[in-house]
Amino acid sequence: MNTLDKLQECWLVNLGQAKYLEVLDLQRRLVELRQQNLVPDTLLLVEHEPVITLGRLGRADNILSTAEELASQGIQIQRVERGGDVTYHGPGQLVGYPIIHLTQRKLSLSTYVHMLEETLIQTLEDFDIRAGHEPQHRGVWVEDLKVAALGVAIRRWVSFHGFALNVSPNLDHYCHINPCDLGHEQVTSMASLLGEPVSMAEVTSKLLSSFIELLPGEWRTLSADELLREIAIDEEIYHLRSIQG
Numbered sequence: 001m002n003t004l005d006k007l008q009e010c011w012l013v014n015l016g017q018a019k020y021l022e023v024l025d026l027q028r029r030l031v032e033l034r035q036q037n038l039v040p041d042t043l044l045l046v047e048h049e050p051v052i053t054l055g056r057l058g059r060a061d062n063i064l065s066t067a068e069e070l071a072s073q074g075i076q077i078q079r080v081e082r083g084g085d086v087t088y089h090g091p092g093q094l095v096g097y098p099i100i101h102l103t104q105r106k107l108s109l110s111t112y113v114h115m116l117e118e119t120l121i122q123t124l125e126d127f128d129i130r131a132g133h134e135p136q137h138r139g140v141w142v143e144d145l146k147v148a149a150l151g152v153a154i155r156r157w158v159s160f161h162g163f164a165l166n167v168s169p170n171l172d173h174y175c176h177i178n179p180c181d182l183g184h185e186q187v188t189s190m191a192s193l194l195g196e197p198v199s200m201a202e203v204t205s206k207l208l209s210s211f212i213e214l215l216p217g218e219w220r221t222l223s224a225d226e227l228l229r230e231i232a233i234d235e236e237i238y239h240l241r242s243i244q245g
Contacts, residue, residue, distance in 0.1 A: 024080065030160070035155070039230065043097070043098045045094065047095065049076070050173060052176065055082045055086070056153075057085050075176065090173055097162045099160055100112065171189060
């Protein structure tokens, strides 16, 4: 596939359960290639191992437990370049990393972030959960409960990082942080709101429909292996098993 062909489509890649740092490296590589128009807009979907991340504005005192206490529960800490403060990722949470060239789509940063929030709001509506925006805080809310977090980074007008929708994560892990200066008790999940288990596959399908509606394109589904072959232009950068653990 030549460069021109790549720019006429968009890529969708569901990595399944994958390690946070490996996917962060993958995002950074995709951003570099997107800046050079060597790959199209791409959406990565993933579930991570338990990890607490601190954004550019993140304050260490919003992590309430020691590194040793977190390690005993298998929770890592990573500081990253996204916006926002402290957040948690873990199994049962659907995380999306859109690698989008905002200039080519004629999107401002504020419009783009609003579109990500709308994607999540529409997804929740498909499950009869009435969610909305909160003027003082980014993310998606059901009344005063936060069900999804957002934190993006931009390099030369290409986005990375993204959103995290709580489908059915271990909410007890939020007791280790003050997410965006909120109490951990203000964080919820779809499973908690509905009072029953929620299918991750069904949520993923609904979210993709909403995402593609708001960010149209000829979205083509790639496996993780296919993506890695596509981006290994002049060197072998990743191995599939290192990403999928």
